[in-house]
Amino acid sequence: MTRPHIEPYVELNEDYKAFGLPGFTGSDFKTLSLDPETGACSLKVRFNAGYSRKPGMSYSDMELFVLGGTMQLGDQVIGEGHYLFVPAGMALPAITSEDGCETLVFFNDAEPHWQESDEHHELTLKAGYVSLNTYKDAPWSGGSIVSPSVATGCMIKLLRYDPLTEAMTFLYCMTPEFMQDNISYHDCGEESYHIWGTSWMMQFGDLPTGGYFWRPPYINHGSFRSKLGCIALGRTDSKLHNYFHFNPWTNPSENLHRAASMLYRQRPQLFKWVAAHGGHNHPHGPVGQTAAVAPTDVAPTDVAPNDFEHVDYGDDPQVQMLANQVMRFLEADRSGHHHHHDD
Amino acid sequence: MGDRVQHKKPSMSAEAREWLEQETDAQERRYAGIVAEQEALTPDREQWYAQFLEIVSTRGFNVTGDQRRVIPEDELPTRPDRDDAMNVVW
Numbered sequence: 194m195t196r197p198h199i200e201p202y203v204e205l206n207e208d209y210k211a212f213g214l215p216g217f218t219g220s221d222f223k224t225l226s227l228d229p230e231t232g233a234c235s236l237k238v239r240f241n242a243g244y245s246r247k248p249g250m251s252y253s254d255m256e257l258f259v260l261g262g263t264m265q266l267g268d269q270v271i272g273e274g275h276y277l278f279v280p281a282g283m284a285l286p287a288i289t290s291e292d293g294c295e296t297l298v299f300f301n302d303a304e305p306h307w308q309e310s311d312e313h314h315e316l317t318l319k320a321g322y323v324s325l326n327t328y329k330d331a332p333w334s335g336g337s338i339v340s341p342s343v344a345t346g347c348m349i350k351l352l353r354y355d356p357l358t359e360a361m362t363f364l365y366c367m368t369p370e371f372m373q374d375n376i377s378y379h380d381c382g383e384e385s386y387h388i389w390g391t392s393w394m395m396q397f398g399d400l401p402t403g404g405y406f407w408r409p410p411y412i413n414h415g416s417f418r419s420k421l422g423c424i425a426l427g428r429t430d431s432k433l434h435n436y437f438h439f440n441p442w443t444n445p446s447e448n449l450h451r452a453a454s455m456l457y458r459q460r461p462q463l464f465k466w467v468a469a470h471g472g473h474n475h476p477h478g479p480v481g482q483t484a485a486v487a488p489t490d491v492a493p494t495d496v497a498p499n500d501f502e503h504v505d506y507g508d509d510p511q512v513q514m515l516a517n518q519v520m521r522f523l524e525a526d527r528s529g530h531h532h533h534h535d536d
Numbered sequence: 537m538g539d540r541v542q543h544k545k546p547s548m549s550a551e552a553r554e555w556l557e558q559e560t561d562a563q564e565r566r567y568a569g570i571v572a573e574q575e576a577l578t579p580d581r582e583q584w585y586a587q588f589l590e591i592v593s594t595r596g597f598n599v600t601g602d603q604r605r606v607i608p609e610d611e612l613p614t615r616p617d618r619d620d621a622m623n624v625v626w
Binding site: 197198199200201202213214215224226227229232234252253254280281282302303304305306314316317318337340341342343344345373374375395396397398409412413416435437439440441442444445 | 539540542546551552555563564566567574584589596598599601602604616618626
């Protein structure tokens with residue numbers, strides 16, 4: 194089970210609900226999306242004036258972004274635009290909010306969870322902690338840090354990057370009159386909350402201030418427009434690769450097959466390793482894999498995934514050459530003898 | 537597999553379980569509402585798709601960044617005869 198496709202959802206049209214779970218008494222919440230099995234969720238949380246809680250930790254990674262107002266964490270006051278990534282088990286100091294604040298809160302592994310503690314859990318990965326004023330202390334970068342790239346006028350500030358999954362949390366903005374004439378999809382789940390401004394996508398129409406989406410992988414979105422510009426907080430759950438195309442009617446299954454066909458063409462050795470013998474020969478992943486990839490008895494063109502855009506790509510000689518290549522490693526002579534070409 | 541803090545989490549409390557069930561029900565209703573709203577947009581979306589195909593075949597399609605390619609008419613896709621052809625929420 195994972196989260197359903199929630200797009201678009203404009204939370205400003207909904208009422209807050211009182212939050213009664215431990216650690217949240219004195220706050221109100223709106224659920225943006227959640228995983229029904231694990232409880233992992235994205236919430237908008239309003240910490241009301243006078244909110245306070247003791248030092249404590251969660252057994253889930255937690256992210257927080259301040260939309261407005263201020264909050265005091267121990268000796269530190271954080272305000273509008275501040276971002277925190279708090280690894281599971283890391284104890285935060287006492288939190289108070291004298292005048293209240295509105296935030297986005299993300300629990301990545303489990304339901305909203307907090308328990309009183311003034312010590313970190315012994316297993317916490319403290320090095321992952323991020324505390325950053327994203328508005329004041331981080332520059333905008335061109336969106337072209339990923340390729341294929343968004344069009345000029347869409348910029349990002351990378352706030353957190355997970356080196357294992359390449360999951361990202363980032364701010365992005367679109368300049369006034371931004372436009373990008375393609376349809377995109379990704380291998381990753383993607384999430385966004387519009388802090389201010391309106392963008393438009395050809396499938397869903399306008400996403401205004403307070404607009405939100407949680408989009409599972411391989412779902413078409415775009416083309417894109419923003420008349421007056423916008424700024425948003427975005428997250429992905431793994432690597433974001435932009436697959437662009439111009440067929441508005443494809444479904445997620447077709448998009449997935451096309452993505453697999455690109456892996457087949459562009460990373461043929463990796464594709465073959467994964468696909469060898471039905472993909473079941475390496476159930477535990479590449480742990481300790483040091484030998485060359487063995488030839489398979491399946492003709493590469495027999496396992497080439499469908500690509501709705503390039504239906505005949507299997508006929509392309511370069512693709513065939515790549516598909517038929519078998520990686521072999523030469524054995525180095527480590528005996529100390531030196532061989533010469535004319536030996 | 538090495539231990540992580542997440543593996544040590546106590547089981548979900550009854551209070552949290554109840555919260556999760558309520559929010560899951562609310563999310564299912566929200567999803568149904570979104571699907572209905574998006575289906576109601578279908579006439580507009582048909583026009584948006586037509587305008588998009590017009591744009592990519594005249595001004596061009598963003599291949600990557602600002603690099604554009606004008607799509608020849610014989611490469612333009614046509615709507616498939618399939619029930620989910622106009623779905624956008626999955």
